[in-house]
Amino acid sequence: MDLATAQSKARELMDAHGLEDWKFQWSRTRTEIAACSYDRIIYMSKYYPGFASDSEFRLVMLHEIAHALLPMEHGHDDVWKELCIRIGGDGKRLVHHSDKFQEAASLYAVVCAEGEILDYCNSKSWSTKGKYCAEHHKPVKVTPNPNRVV
Numbered sequence: 001m002d003l004a005t006a007q008s009k010a011r012e013l014m015d016a017h018g019l020e021d022w023k024f025q026w027s028r029t030r031t032e033i034a035a036c037s038y039d040r041i042i043y044m045s046k047y048y049p050g051f052a053s054d055s056e057f058r059l060v061m062l063h064e065i066a067h068a069l070l071p072m073e074h075g076h077d078d079v080w081k082e083l084c085i086r087i088g089g090d091g092k093r094l095v096h097h098s099d100k101f102q103e104a105a106s107l108y109a110v111v112c113a114e115g116e117i118l119d120y121c122n123s124k125s126w127s128t129k130g131k132y133c134a135e136h137h138k139p140v141k142v143t144p145n146p147n148r149v150v
């Protein structure tokens with residue numbers, strides 16, 4: 001999905017749930033798919049729509065919309081869960097493919113000397129000091145993420 005389409009779909013969903021006075025805003029984060037700020041803003045990573053299917057995108061928006069419709073203290077409690085499901089979401093605390101998003105969007109990968117990817121990060125200066133691969137007992141290094149797609 002391109003950004004313009006995603007933005008208008010996000011706007012439509014927000015308006016349909018009475019969030020006309022909330023803003024939708026792109027963020028540049030590669031670690032988090034979306035977030036609800038009680039400054040009346042729903043943020044989404046601009047790298048996400050290129051990665052997500054229509055139904056995944058919709059579930060993420062409904063997750064954030066359910067937050068926006070409740071006072072902040074609800075977090076991911078049962079009230080939030082019930083509301084999220086009622087408006088068509090999945091009521092899950094974690095977006096099921098957030099690990100895959102991290103894999104697709106992170107700038108760097110942390111690899112061990114055997115080439116195995118242990119983690120993803122977004123800074124070249126991620127500290128590898130004293131870090132070893134538990135399986136191979138070898139030091140790790142930071143390289144450009146070979147699995148990056150967005």
Ligand SMILES: [Zn+2]
Nearest residue numbers: 063067076093
């Ligand atoms: Zn949430």
Ligand SMILES: [Zn+2]
Nearest residue numbers: 112116133136
């Ligand atoms: Zn290893």
